[in-house]
Amino acid sequence: MHLDLSELSQLAPIFRELFKGFHISRRDPELYAQLSNHQDTYRGLFKALGFELVCDTRGFYYFVPDQAAAQVNKTAQRLSLFTFILVEHLADQGRDPIAVLDGGSLGRDELPSLLDKYRDLFIQAEVQTQDELEEKIMRRMTQLGFASEDNGIYRFLPPMHRFLDVCLSVQQDRDLAASLHSHLPLPTPVLIDEDSDEKLLQTDDPLDLAPFIEGEEESEEAALARAIAQEQQEMDA
Secondary structure, X not given: OOOOOOOOOOHHHHHHHHHOOOOEEOOOHHHHHHHHHOHHXXXXXXXXXXXXXXXXXXXXXXXXXXXXXXXXXXXXXHHHHHHHHHHHHHHHOOOOHHHHHOOOEEEHHHHHHHHHHOHHHHHHOOOOOHXXXXXXXXXHHHHOOOEEEEOOEEEEOHHHHHHHHHHHHHHHHHHHHHHHHHHOOOXXXXXXXXOOOOOOOEEOOOOOOHHHHOOOOOOHHHHHHHHHHHHHHHHHO
């Protein structure tokens, strides 16, 4: 691969920022323009050095985190957890999480109530005070290019889509699971007499294959009657 290093005038600062885990977006005009104008060249160079440069179409660049150290991974876990918390918090308030995390803002004065509401989750991330929340999460978020801070207002930048995409994917999985469970309720065990000769517990599981294993195929009328009875039991409960 032939490189004209004279074209890569911002190579040193670009590599330094990406190596630290920083996300270069349009708020860094010189570095962003340099990457955009020589995207293929930078990608090829970094690949030769063992780094994968990701060029997100929404307007930011970053290194695949395989090169990150353990501390960076810990930070990523905290930022992911914070994003999940923030999505739920905003939804509870009737605010659109996507609108906030996609270029919107969050006030510093909102952090105390957020910490109190989700204290158990923050403790898992080793965050117990507002100072720790600001130091371990908010400050790191700004340092890595996910947000900017001005006079106590945190404005989220395009790289937040990395965490937002994960949140939306998980939420879709949850919605799908909830939809499936609404049609396929969990089996309800039925206790049998200890003196009975039956070897298996009976259940109300709609996927129970026992009748077919025994060769006694259930008729449509019997299946419908069983489904009605089951629904009535659930309503009475």
